Amino acid sequence: MTSGELPKSIEETQGLLDSAGYVADRSLATVLHLALRMGRPLFLEGEAGVGKTEIAKVLAASLDRPLVRLQCYEGLDISTAVYEWNYAAQMIEIRLAEAEGNVSREALANSVFSQRFLIRRPVLQALETSSAGAPIFLIDELDRSDEAFEAFLLEVLADNQVTIPELGTIKAGEPPITIITTNRTREIHDALKRRCLYHWLDYPTAERELEIVARKVPGAAEQLAQEVVAFVQHLRNNEDLFKQPGVAETLDWATALTELNEVALDPEMVTDTLGTLLKYQEDIDRIKGSRAHEIVESLRQDLFAQGQSPQTGPLSR
Known part of the structure; x- marks a missing residue:
């Protein structure tokens, strides 16, 4: 597979992700492969921190294509997301034309509402094809x-084009590779979902998360990586938290503990560093102290029974 070329099989797609350090299961590789081959947007839904945004970054790096990112937020409008006119430059053009006094009103209107006064925002940028190919x-x-704004995107996703009243319709020469992410804080309308291929990205299994930690935090001690993953998996599956930690938080925590030269989990250090793993004080209060001690003791015994971690004896702190 040459640089910039789309993968021709599920295996090549999985290999593409793997070469960039993204550990994906076959179901994700399959739907991504289909989205690439069919030219359809990929709609990724899942909890925050499971790696949805990272897929677009990996594709941009692996395929050597530009990444155009539209970060959504409440109040996002067309002038921020799609385009706006350079009003200051237009006013200068009008003043200069008035000073010359020999330009018709129609010619002036055509001049100021032309491409050179158009400020392209992410949606328009995504419709532009560079020498490297269509962007991500x-x-x-x-x-x-x-x-x-969601309704506005229907034209973009269905026809890969944007209509600007003063200019007309701008259509992509080559459709961009579109990745849409959502944390499901609200439902997205069916009309938009129908234009996409869909995939729910869940938290990884313990085995896959351990592989992710090994790749992303290679300096972490083996026992520390195993115990960090086991601790995080326990929190997700057994503790009633306001916000479960995502993979990003697992990596942050493993990195922090490695920076502190830890080679295994220590309950006291767990309590001191919970702010890198949990983002709500209520969750930290629930886990810190004696509860952290209980979890570390329990998971260490489980890992020892499975032959995955050396037994270090009862924890005294």
Whole structure:
């Protein structure tokens, strides 16, 4: 597979992700392969921190294509997301034309509403094809935007074009590779989902998360990596938390503990560093102290029974 070329099989797609350090299961590789081959947007839904945004970044790096990112938020409008006119430059053009006094009103209107005064925002940038090919267009956290903007995207996703009243329709020469992510804080309308291929990206299994930690935090001690993953998996599956930690938080925590020269989990250090793993004080209060001690003791015994971690004896702190 040459640089910039789309993968021709599921195995090549999985290999493409793997070469960039993204550990994906076959179901994700399959739907991504289909999205690439069919030229359809990929709609990724899942909890925050499971690696949805990272897929677009990996594709841009692996395929050597530009990444155009539209970060959604409440109040996002066309002038921020699609285009706006350079009003200051237009006013200067008008003043100069008035000073010359020999330009008709119609000619002046055509002049100021031309491509050279158009400021391209992410949506328009995504419709431009460079020498490297169509860009990777990341529409990140669509659920944070308003329904009105979501409705506007229908034309973009269906026809790969944008209509500008003063200029007409601008259509992509080559459709961008579009990745849409949502954390499901609200439902996205069916009309938009029908234009996409869909995939729910869940938290990884313990085995896959351990592989991710090994790749992303290669300096982490083997026992520390095993115990960090086991601790995080326990929190997700057994603790009633306001916000479960994602893979990004697992990597942050493993990195922090490695920076502190830890080679295994220590309950006292767990309590001291919970702020890198959990992002709500209520969750930290629930886990710190004696509860952290209990979890570390339990998971260490489980790992020892499975032959995955050396037994270090009862924890005294």
